Amino acid sequence: MRSRPAPALLALALLTLAVLASAQPSEVRIDLQSGAAERLRIRCESFTAAGDRTARVTSVEADEVLAADLAHSPVFRVQRAWNERASAGLVPQFVTSGRWQVTGATVRLTGELRELPGKQVVLTRTYRGALTDWRRLVHQFADDIVLQLTGESGVASSRIAYIVKQGRDKELWVMDADGHAARALTSDRSLAQSPSWAPDGSLLLFTSYRGGAGPQLWVMSPSDRRPFLVSGRPGLNTTGRYAPDGQSLVCTLSQDGNAELYRLDARGGSPRRLTNHRAIDTSPCWSPTGRELAFTSDRSGTPQVYLMDSEGGNVRRLTYDVTYTDSPDWSPRGDRIVFVTRTDSGFDLYTCRPDGTGAQRVVASGRNENPRWSPDGRQVVFTSDRDGQEGLWITDLDGSPPRKLDTGGRRALSPAWSPRLPGVAAE
Amino acid sequence: MRAPILAAALLAAGMAASGCYAPQLLRLQGGLDSLRTQVDTLSARDAVAWQTLSDTRRELDSQRDVLLSTRATSTSSAREVSEALARIDGMLEDVMAKLRISNDRAAPSAPSTAPPAAVAGPGANTLYDQATQDLTMGRYAMALQGYRDLLVRHGASDLADNAQYGVGECFFAQAAFDSAATEYAKVDLQWPRSDRVPASLYKLALSQERLGRAAESRKTLEELVKRFPTANEAQLARDRIGIVRR
Numbered sequence: 001m002r003s004r005p006a007p008a009l010l011a012l013a014l015l016t017l018a019v020l021a022s023a024q025p026s027e028v029r030i031d032l033q034s035g036a037a038e039r040l041r042i043r044c045e046s047f048t049a050a051g052d053r054t055a056r057v058t059s060v061e062a063d064e065v066l067a068a069d070l071a072h073s074p075v076f077r078v079q080r081a082w083n084e085r086a087s088a089g090l091v092p093q094f095v096t097s098g099r100w101q102v103t104g105a106t107v108r109l110t111g112e113l114r115e116l117p118g119k120q121v122v123l124t125r126t127y128r129g130a131l132t133d134w135r136r137l138v139h140q141f142a143d144d145i146v147l148q149l150t151g152e153s154g155v156a157s158s159r160i161a162y163i164v165k166q167g168r169d170k171e172l173w174v175m176d177a178d179g180h181a182a183r184a185l186t187s188d189r190s191l192a193q194s195p196s197w198a199p200d201g202s203l204l205l206f207t208s209y210r211g212g213a214g215p216q217l218w219v220m221s222p223s224d225r226r227p228f229l230v231s232g233r234p235g236l237n238t239t240g241r242y243a244p245d246g247q248s249l250v251c252t253l254s255q256d257g258n259a260e261l262y263r264l265d266a267r268g269g270s271p272r273r274l275t276n277h278r279a280i281d282t283s284p285c286w287s288p289t290g291r292e293l294a295f296t297s298d299r300s301g302t303p304q305v306y307l308m309d310s311e312g313g314n315v316r317r318l319t320y321d322v323t324y325t326d327s328p329d330w331s332p333r334g335d336r337i338v339f340v341t342r343t344d345s346g347f348d349l350y351t352c353r354p355d356g357t358g359a360q361r362v363v364a365s366g367r368n369e370n371p372r373w374s375p376d377g378r379q380v381v382f383t384s385d386r387d388g389q390e391g392l393w394i395t396d397l398d399g400s401p402p403r404k405l406d407t408g409g410r411r412a413l414s415p416a417w418s419p420r421l422p423g424v425a426a427e
Numbered sequence: 428m429r430a431p432i433l434a435a436a437l438l439a440a441g442m443a444a445s446g447c448y449a450p451q452l453l454r455l456q457g458g459l460d461s462l463r464t465q466v467d468t469l470s471a472r473d474a475v476a477w478q479t480l481s482d483t484r485r486e487l488d489s490q491r492d493v494l495l496s497t498r499a500t501s502t503s504s505a506r507e508v509s510e511a512l513a514r515i516d517g518m519l520e521d522v523m524a525k526l527r528i529s530n531d532r533a534a535p536s537a538p539s540t541a542p543p544a545a546v547a548g549p550g551a552n553t554l555y556d557q558a559t560q561d562l563t564m565g566r567y568a569m570a571l572q573g574y575r576d577l578l579v580r581h582g583a584s585d586l587a588d589n590a591q592y593g594v595g596e597c598f599f600a601q602a603a604f605d606s607a608a609t610e611y612a613k614v615d616l617q618w619p620r621s622d623r624v625p626a627s628l629y630k631l632a633l634s635q636e637r638l639g640r641a642a643e644s645r646k647t648l649e650e651l652v653k654r655f656p657t658a659n660e661a662q663l664a665r666d667r668i669g670i671v672r673r
Contacts, residue, residue, distance in 0.1 A: 276662035289565040313660040314626035334564035354563045
């Protein structure tokens with residue numbers, strides 16, 4: 001066998017449009033890949049408020065939340081009906097509207113999406129929930145709009161776990177994907193690191209020194225915030241990631257003297273060594289099928305990203321021609337791997353295909369680290385000090401400037417984007 | 428409706444003329460009243476049906492307008508998409524043409540014994556890249572077909588051992604361990620000097636273990652350790668021999 005040659009460039013773009021107009025509401029679906037098509041132009045009209053006096057106040061906020069959700073999705077360019085000058089010249093293809101009714105402690109949103117210019121109804125959904133939880137209804141409507149037009153749900157209802165640096169301590173936090181509802185999950189006055197979500201979004205796996213015996217792997221449900229020890233073996237217990245089926249996890253252990261990758265069952269038992277090399281093997285992540293792993297190893301002299309089968313073996317190097325690559329994360333679509341590369345000016349983010357070809361720089365300028373894909377594979381959240389302070393940023397991977405997540409002025413790092421979470425059921 | 432009324436009238440006239448009695452006339456009168464009621468009922472139903480038909484026709488007209496309007500919109504969108512697809516087609520053609528040229532330049536010449544038809548179509552690199560992409564993304568049936576195409580068309584290629592390992596991977600990923608074992612074993616049988624052999628032997632042993640053939644699995648692992656003592660898979664095999672023994 002020879003090593004894999006540099007493969008020829010093959011760009012395959014797929015664009016599908018299906019318009020079925022024989023039924024009401026009509027169904028319009030457009031299949032979009034990041035950067036493969038121009039963004040859809042959508043106009044957001046204000047919800048009509050009804051019911052209690054609080055309805056008017058919350059409906060105005062709901063208008064902004066919906067517009068922001070759609071604007072933050074890489075699918076749309078948004079025109080706000082209440083601020084048209086900000087998007088002058090944009091000719092919308094779709095328009096959203098709805099009725100926002102508040103009765104006591106309950107809110108009812110009837111949202112509508114119409115296609116222009118005919119104003120055919122494309123989507124009508126009604127959601128009901130507690131007034132205190134009204135943002136979830138709007139996020140769900142935004143996700144359903146994306147689903148209706150692309151065939152794949154949006155990610156507005158997902159959440160992001162991250163680490164907040166407070167003095168010498170690092171605590172685990174979680175927030176909605178738009179930066180709201182941030183709250184601390186730990187207050188250990190210790191060091192928490194490397195959070196990652198279980199595939200159903202119910203658990204967070206993280207490394208912490210909270211046990212007083214070095215870095216250990218802990219798991220916690222964000223709802224009850226009670227941590228349980230998963231692996232407290234001698235030495236390092238770090239960088240754990242659940243398998244896509246949730247039945248096992250892979251992590252770095254140094255119980256045998258050197259940092260190696262191990263596969264454990266979901267409770268942390270039955271350790272099975274996957275690598276055996278005098279070099280340091282760390283930062284593993286799964287392919288979406290669970291068949292392969294990407295990880296960082298310095299077995300070639302400098303940290304580089306490698307792939308191997310998830311049972312161990314068949315190790316092959318992914319990255320060449322750079323002196324330092326780290327923190328791989330495999331796209332949920334399976335087609336790209338994002339990783340950090342050290343350059344003369346700092347740390348940049350690159351993506352490449354799983355065979356190592358098609359490398360593209362997606363984020364530059366400053367120190368950009370810890371990239372993690374969004375659950376739809378259209379965006380990447382990462383840590384950056386590009387504006388002078390460590391914070392969380394999101395890139396749409398299409399060359400547009402990254403946007404910063406509002407973490408309330410806290411120093412935030414090591415993000416982990418949740419999978420899609422159970423949403424609000426439409427009536 | 429008129430025929431029964433006429434018949435009843437004629438019958439009544441006939442009976443009167445022949446000197447029938449009053450009770451019979453009364454019954455006839457009752458029968459006539461009943462018939463008239465039925466006729467009125469049917470007329471009313473007829474009117475309702477006519478109204479319903481008219482409403483339906485109006486509804487159909489309105490639906491037709493909607494459909495025509497939608498079709499106009501759709502046609503416009505579809506045309507844009509068709510144009511975009513045509514552009515993409517053109518780009519793909521260009522890329523594929525470049526690929527063919529590149530492969531023609533790069534690929535080693537096929538063995539003279541191979542039939543010319545066997546090397547027609549995509550090159551080994553193209554087939555291998557596409558199959559590997561399919562495997563990574565979980566499209567196992569397509570990956571399997573791609574690897575097998577490569578083995579048939581480019582059996583002498585230096586990617587053939589990789590493709591054979593990929594065939595085993597397609598089965599292993601789908602928990603078809605019997606087939607996976609058969610395919611992994613072929614790597615060692617057909618390309619004994621390939622650097623894929625240690626990984627193939629390791630996955631062969633795992634397949635045998637999953638099939639409950641512990642003795643065979645141990646034997647395969649021991650062979651792996653003996654033949655490739657420095658391979659990464661050899662250390663995994665040593666670890667696993669302990670598991671199998673336990």
